[in-house]
Amino acid sequence: MGKPRQLLKSIEPRADESVQSIAMRLAPRALVTPNELLRYGLGLSAGFPSLPTDVKAVLRLGELGGFAPTEMMSRAILPGRLGYMVLEREVPANWLSFAVRRVAPSVLRDDKDTPFHRLSWQLTALDCDLASGEALVHRCPSCGALLTWSKIETVVTCGCCRFDIRNAASRYVPADRLSLARRLYQFLLRSGPPLPESFDRLDDVTACYAMEWFAYFRNCGGSGKALCPSAQNAVFGLEDLYSWPDSFDSALFELEDLGKSGYGYGRKCDIFSTSQGRNVLLIRRLNHDACSSSRKIRLLGHAPRISSYEMYRLGWTVSA
Numbered sequence: 232m233g234k235p236r237q238l239l240k241s242i243e244p245r246a247d248e249s250v251q252s253i254a255m256r257l258a259p260r261a262l263v264t265p266n267e268l269l270r271y272g273l274g275l276s277a278g279f280p281s282l283p284t285d286v287k288a289v290l291r292l293g294e295l296g297g298f299a300p301t302e303m304m305s306r307a308i309l310p311g312r313l314g315y316m317v318l319e320r321e322v323p324a325n326w327l328s329f330a331v332r333r334v335a336p337s338v339l340r341d342d343k344d345t346p347f348h349r350l351s352w353q354l355t356a357l358d359c360d361l362a363s364g365e366a367l368v369h370r371c372p373s374c375g376a377l378l379t380w381s382k383i384e385t386v387v388t389c390g391c392c393r394f395d396i397r398n399a400a401s402r403y404v405p406a407d408r409l410s411l412a413r414r415l416y417q418f419l420l421r422s423g424p425p426l427p428e429s430f431d432r433l434d435d436v437t438a439c440y441a442m443e444w445f446a447y448f449r450n451c452g453g454s455g456k457a458l459c460p461s462a463q464n465a466v467f468g469l470e471d472l473y474s475w476p477d478s479f480d481s482a483l484f485e486l487e488d489l490g491k492s493g494y495g496y497g498r499k500c501d502i503f504s505t506s507q508g509r510n511v512l513l514i515r516r517l518n519h520d521a522c523s524s525s526r527k528i529r530l531l532g533h534a535p536r537i538s539s540y541e542m543y544r545l546g547w548t549v550s551a
């Protein structure tokens with residue numbers, strides 16, 4: 232395939248617009264379908280979900296549209312050492328949604344004649360549009376099908392039933408949830424305050440997992456909503472990272488209270504003994520260990536998915 236030539240008529244990429252959205256809006260200017268643009272214009276046969284991760288395709292798209300390489304690369308989501316590089320951080324793979332198209336119906340409606348998909352909507356750790364607080368939807372409000380990138384010519388259409396998602400009802404997250412999401416976004420942009428030193432020196436992916444882990448243990452008492460560490464709960468854990476080590480102490484005390492009342496530990500142990508033995512170890516230790524500062528670090532060594540290697544590298548003790 233030769234070098235793609237720049238289109239005579241292009242578009243103006245919007246701030247925070249995703250590369251998939253740019254490709255979808257550019258396709259009509261090249262008189263092709265979005266999939267034809269990917270396959271024949273960018274040499275990408277794998278389809279839209281893999282577009283932001285393919286550096287060659289992203290740069291070719293930039294050449295076609297006449298956009299600066301740096302601008303295109305700032306919208307790419309490239310594989311990193313442990314996860315994916317997005318914005319100014321590396322995040323775990325489960326923090327990103329590639330195949331599923333998450334959108335905010337009212338925001339698309341307010342885009343008027345240029346509806347576009349945002350880069351930040353691909354982060355599963357953020358459950359709302361950051362400007363408006365509108366909750367993101369990932370299923371068609373009409374037919375219930377997952378919104379994906381296949382069989383669509385614009386980002387507002389359901390590929391299954393052709394429903395225009397802009398006609399869906401809007402739902403907004405509570406103000407405190409929006410402010411947590413914005414704070415996490417600042418962390419990803421490196422525009423917020425630095426994490427405490429213990430976490431700042433970690434790689435980003437481990438810090439992200441620590442957020443998931445904190446959120447899980449902090450929320451496991453009252454509501455029971457956090458059934459496992461997940462990207463969706465991570466926003467709650469960021470605050471705990473900022474208030475480390477006090478947050479860790481209070482997490483332990485909360486769990487201890489639950490243990491005394493006979494609720495929580497046993498059930499969670501049962502759940503994890505099937506899939507996550509490390510968590511069982513952690514919870515057993517919470518039951519038996521005193522809460523001295525050296526022990527705290529050992530306990531964190533057993534947190535889910537924070538590898539022993541990372542602990543070793545940081546000079547943290549991992550007990551047997």
Ligand SMILES: [Zn+2]
Pocket residue numbers: 371372373374375376389390391392393394
């Ligand atoms: Zn539908």
